[in-house]
Amino acid sequence: QLQLQESGPGLVKPSETLSLTCTVSGGSISSNSYFWDWIRQHPGKGLEWIGTIYYSGITYYNLSLRSRVTMSVDTSKNQLSLKLTSVTAADTAIYFCARRRLGDLRYFDYWGQGALVTVSS
Amino acid sequence: QTVVTQEPSFSVSPGGTVTLTCGLSSGSVSNRDYPSWYQQTPGQAPRTLIYSTTTRASGVPDRFSGSILGNKAALTITGAQADDESDYYCVLHMDPGISLFGGGTRLTVL
Numbered sequence: 001q002l003q004l005q006e007s008g009p010g011l012v013k014p015s016e017t018l019s020l021t022c023t024v025s026g027g028s029i030s031s032n033s034y035f036w037d038w039i040r041q042h043p044g045k046g047l048e049w050i051g052t053i054y055y056s057g058i059t060y061y062n063l064s065l066r067s068r069v070t071m072s073v074d075t076s077k078n079q080l081s082l083k084l085t086s087v088t089a090a091d092t093a094i095y096f097c098a099r100r101r102l103g104d105l106r107y108f109d110y111w112g113q114g115a116l117v118t119v120s121s
Numbered sequence: 122q123t124v125v126t127q128e129p130s131f132s133v134s135p136g137g138t139v140t141l142t143c144g145l146s147s148g149s150v151s152n153r154d155y156p157s158w159y160q161q162t163p164g165q166a167p168r169t170l171i172y173s174t175t176t177r178a179s180g181v182p183d184r185f186s187g188s189i190l191g192n193k194a195a196l197t198i199t200g201a202q203a204d205d206e207s208d209y210y211c212v213l214h215m216d217p218g219i220s221l222f223g224g225g226t227r228l229t230v231l
Contacts, residue, residue, distance in 0.1 A: 037220065046225040047159075047167065047210055052218060060218035063122075096166060106214035107157035107172035114166055 002027040004097050004112035012091075012119050018084040022097030022112055029078045030055045035100040036080045037108065038071065040093040048093075052100065053080060087119045123147065127211055127223035133201045133230055141226045142193040143211030149192035155214040156194035158187060160207045161225075167210060171196060198228075206230040 008020035022036070029036065038050040051061035053071040061069050070083045084091060094114040101109055124146035133139035143156055150156055152174050159167035169178040171187035174194060184199045194213075198205055211223040 035218070039222075046208075047161075047222045049212075049220045049222050052220070058218075060216075100214075100220065101172075102217065104155075105173055105176075106155040106217070107169060108159070108167070108212070108220075109169060109172075109178070111166040111168075 002099065002110045004099065004110055006095060006097055006112045006115035008115060008117070010116060010118060012087055012117060013121050014088055014119055015086055018082070018087050018091060018117055018119070020082045020095055020097075020115060020117070022080045022082075024078045024080070024099075029073060029080065030075045033102055035102060036073070037098045037100050038080075038082045039096045039098060041096070041114070042090075042093045047096075050082065050084075050095075089119050091117070092119045093117060123221060125211060125213055125221045125223040127209075127226045129224065130227045130229070133198070133205075133228065135201060135203060135230055137201050138197065138199045139201060139228065140190070141196045141198075141209055141211075141228070142190065143195070143213070143223050144193040145213075150189065150194045150213065152189065153215070154194070156187070156189075157212045157214070158185075158194075158196045159210045159212065160205075161210065162207045170209075201228075201230050203230050 003025045035052040037052040068085045072081045096114045097112045098108040099110040126144045158171040161167045175187045210225045213221045
């Protein structure tokens with residue numbers, strides 16, 4: 001059974017960089033059948049797509065966050081990472097990683113439990 | 122910028138039928154947009170319900186069904202139960218690299 005687990009600091013100061021890792025177990029991040037996505041949810045609000053990465057390093061980002069987001073993969077550790085620079089209180093959210101199938105079955109089939117990140121001094 | 126639209130809220134009586142919809146601010150939703158639906162209860166990660174418009178994910182009860190109705194994707198719950206009270210999100214994957222999320226519908230069962 002595939003499992004995704006987000007990890008990282010739960011508290012980040014304004015103007016600093018938010019860094020999260022998603023560790024994948026029970027399956028390989030190097031499969032050519034999937035993208036790996038980051039999605040966030042502001043407190044009490046809906047889901048917001050941040051971006052996606054393929055195991056080869058190809059990325060697509062939400063245009064509204066593109067200037068501040070960097071995603072990467074470490075295939076040796078079976079992990080993906082998210083960095084969001086110059087954070088403000090508006091970046092306080094639960095951050096989810098998820099696996100997204102490609103081809104004719106485009107959907108999120110596995111989700112992590114989410115990591116709450118609070119931006120505050 | 123394209124926006125995915127969903128009803129902010131809906132209510133249904135226990136045992137009743139409800140249809141939630143997923144549209145586009147400009148244009149129509151079709152099977153080529155690969156609409157999928159997710160259920161989320163407070164404090165939990167989303168759960169996949171429907172993908173590729175009509176396919177139920179593993180373990181999803183058959184009271185949940187997906188379709189295209191007119192120019193929108195739709196999620197129908199037939200015989201609603203109390204534990205169907207959740208937030209429901211539609212996602213469109215019109216571009217292989219991009220996912221567009223709807224704002225979600227809060228469903229109340231009462």
